[in-house]
Amino acid sequence: MSEFLDWLAAQAQSRDRAGLRRATTPFKADEVLDLAGNDYLGLRRHPAVVAGAVAAAETYGGGAGASRLVTGTLPIHEHLEQALCDLTAAPSALVFSTGYHANLGALTALADADTLIVSDAHAHASLIDGARLSRGTVVVSRHNDLGHVRELLAHRTQRRAVVVVESIYSVFGDAAPLAELSSLALEFDAVLLVDDAHGLGVLGARGEGGPAHAGITTCDHVVVTATLSKSLAAQGGVVLGHRSVRQHLVNTSRPFIYDTGLAPAAAGAALGALEVLGADPRLPERARANAAALAAACGVAAPAGAVLSVAMPGPAHALAAVAEAEARGIRIGCFRPPSTPDGTSRLRLTAHANHTRHDLDRAAAVLESLVPRA
Numbered sequence: 001m002s003e004f005l006d007w008l009a010a011q012a013q014s015r016d017r018a019g020l021r022r023a024t025t026p027f028k029a030d031e032v033l034d035l036a037g038n039d040y041l042g043l044r045r046h047p048a049v050v051a052g053a054v055a056a057a058e059t060y061g062g063g064a065g066a067s068r069l070v071t072g073t074l075p076i077h078e079h080l081e082q083a084l085c086d087l088t089a090a091p092s093a094l095v096f097s098t099g100y101h102a103n104l105g106a107l108t109a110l111a112d113a114d115t116l117i118v119s120d121a122h123a124h125a126s127l128i129d130g131a132r133l134s135r136g137t138v139v140v141s142r143h144n145d146l147g148h149v150r151e152l153l154a155h156r157t158q159r160r161a162v163v164v165v166e167s168i169y170s171v172f173g174d175a176a177p178l179a180e181l182s183s184l185a186l187e188f189d190a191v192l193l194v195d196d197a198h199g200l201g202v203l204g205a206r207g208e209g210g211p212a213h214a215g216i217t218t219c220d221h222v223v224v225t226a227t228l229s230k231s232l233a234a235q236g237g238v239v240l241g242h243r244s245v246r247q248h249l250v251n252t253s254r255p256f257i258y259d260t261g262l263a264p265a266a267a268g269a270a271l272g273a274l275e276v277l278g279a280d281p282r283l284p285e286r287a288r289a290n291a292a293a294l295a296a297a298c299g300v301a302a303p304a305g306a307v308l309s310v311a312m313p314g315p316a317h318a319l320a321a322v323a324e325a326e327a328r329g330i331r332i333g334c335f336r337p338p339s340t341p342d343g344t345s346r347l348r349l350t351a352h353a354n355h356t357r358h359d360l361d362r363a364a365a366v367l368e369s370l371v372p373r374a
Helices: 003-017 047-060 068-072 075-088 099-110 125-133 146-154 178-187 243-252 264-279 283-298 315-327 357-370
Strands: 092-096 115-120 137-141 160-166 191-195 222-227 237-241 307-312 333-335 345-350
Touching: 047 075, 047 264, 075 092, 075 237, 075 264, 092 099, 092 243, 099 125, 099 160, 099 191, 099 222, 099 237, 099 243, 115 125, 115 146, 125 160, 125 191, 137 146, 146 160, 146 178, 160 178, 178 191, 237 243, 264 283, 283 307, 283 345, 283 357, 307 315, 315 333, 315 345, 315 357
Parallel strands: 115 137, 115 160, 160 191, 191 222
Antiparallel strands: 092 237, 222 237, 307 345, 333 345
């Protein structure tokens, strides 16, 4: 065996000893109740979403065919960008091929070597990677600690600063104090970048998302990123902000410039989801209410959005609970180090707006027997 394969084998053995082996497993949605996926509004198989994807593929083909700056910008991209602006009240939008790309593209374009990036300790991996690639000076602020953010901004020596947070954090399911962060960023002439992946479609009376619900999407210093793969039941990402931000990204963001445009079917599916959301604005409230019901079954506080987690004694316990739940017809997820910012192992559950009372009662009966009680 070569040195390369020996190294890979040693890495695999190390993961096995720590109980951290991961694998891809085909998911048969019809056989279990899904409390693991991110289809928060339950729209992935909605007829309007499927029809939107099919119509877009029939009209434009299987792919965009090129980068957005060559021939890959299609009318459906502009239609989708306008629809996202209409929902969030943002001045402009730019869609990317993935939410990960949206975060990489925004941070690498909006920060440089003379920028201080203040990143929340619970920030998603895509935000961490974007900050590292930006060449800026990265400092990590204590989670949701406004005083620490203020201290870091007050002592900066860089000309510019970007504060990086999520509207709802994907591990704990808690919300960032967005209005206060916006005011703090404005006070120190900093940009506030908010990843609204878990807020868009879930927060607000219409599912307008965390920043829009906080009334900050029209602020010049606020930039919002989001994915189209969760509440909007498709795939892709978006950056929302001042028109100058969009222009800057189009001209400087490498993950946008050098990537093929968002697939038409994904854009069509997202537009279908936006239409359904507009016609039924009760969907976000139902997702949040179902999340509160799942939290009650687990004996934890209700989350801010549709995702919640439950601490487990260790990775082996978390994996055993996932296996037991699946054997009983419930699909749940789990976070294990290094995916968790605090180093704990956690069960991860997601509520969907289309979960029925029967679904929730069935889930509660399983969860109550799996979750450790204090």
